[in-house]
């Protein structure tokens with residue numbers, strides 16, 4: 001018997017999504033973003049499926065080291081760079097690229113003595129104002145990196161979009177213009193596009209795209225679906241009905257007696273809760289896919305269980321699958337009900353959920 005709850009990860013969907021993104025951005029290399037445990041899909045699962053990627057993007061040094069320990073030879077890029085000077089030696093030893101986005105990192109690099117130069121992606125703040133050097137600082141920082149023997153040449157350049165997931169927001173056009181003006185003659189690689197940039201702003205695809213969520217088959221845009229772009233959900237979150245009960249009109253269910261049945265019905269209890277990473281604030285009506293249809297969550301989500309209204313004539317049985325999201329029930333739709341984004345749902349699953357590569 002398969003364990004439950006489990007996140008079933010489709011190797012084929014991951015591969016197909018990478019191929020699809022190559023079609024969408026035919027002139028760009030792909031830096032597959034696999035931070036946060038491959039967006040909850042399992043870091044090594046994803047890396048092993050995406051052997052065709054040109055490189056991987058990570059948020060933390062530990063993630064990059066885990067890939068190297070797992071035998072991954074591809075280019076690895078720390079998207080926030082290193083945080084301590086000693087980490088520079090580790091980068092050199094394991095051939096890991098780093099982003100440089102602030103003065104402190106720059107000084108650590110200038111003062112380091114390394115056995116080999118490190119490959120650097122200089123981060124330009126083109127308008128998001130989270131990380132990166134301002135357009136005013138850019139030329140002088142670039143010149144310092146050029147002059148720094150610890151830096152491999154050419155220097156690559158990166159920026160990140162604030163609003164690319166809003167197809168009507170001109171912020172992205174402005175960011176592109178800032179980036180283009182400052183970087184158009186630079187000899188290294190240039191990269192801006194996350195998933196939203198890749199899908200919605202083809203002008204931003206540049207030398208490398210950096211898709212995360214799209215690789216997992218999910219759209220970054222509210223109201224859109226990965227399926228609309230030829231992408232396929234890579235994760236199905238699956239559990240089971242562990243009780244099916246007759247329930248009378250006027251009776252409540254669960255903690256706080258939060259919901260009362262308007263009419264006689266049958267309730268199902270699904271073995272998943274906030275202890276698995278399914279949000280406690282999922283409101284009444286959040287859909288769950290059981291035996292080929294959507295049924296609504298009713299009552300409070302508890303730590304290990306949630307309840308659904310199966311309907312008066314329901315034929316569902318204990319042991320039937322309950323799919324919290326997957327191909328038939330896109331995670332984007334579930335996220336919208338819960339008032340969050342699909343990114344948060346897939347990355348927040350807890351270790352109690354078995355991650356099964358299929």
Ligand SMILES: *Cc1c(COP(=O)(O)O)cnc(C)c1O
Pocket residue numbers: 033035057079160193194195196210211212213214220
């Ligand atoms: C997380 C991240 C990405 C990927 O973003 P998606 O929206 O998941 O495609 C790309 N670039 C940087 C710098 C990131 O931090």
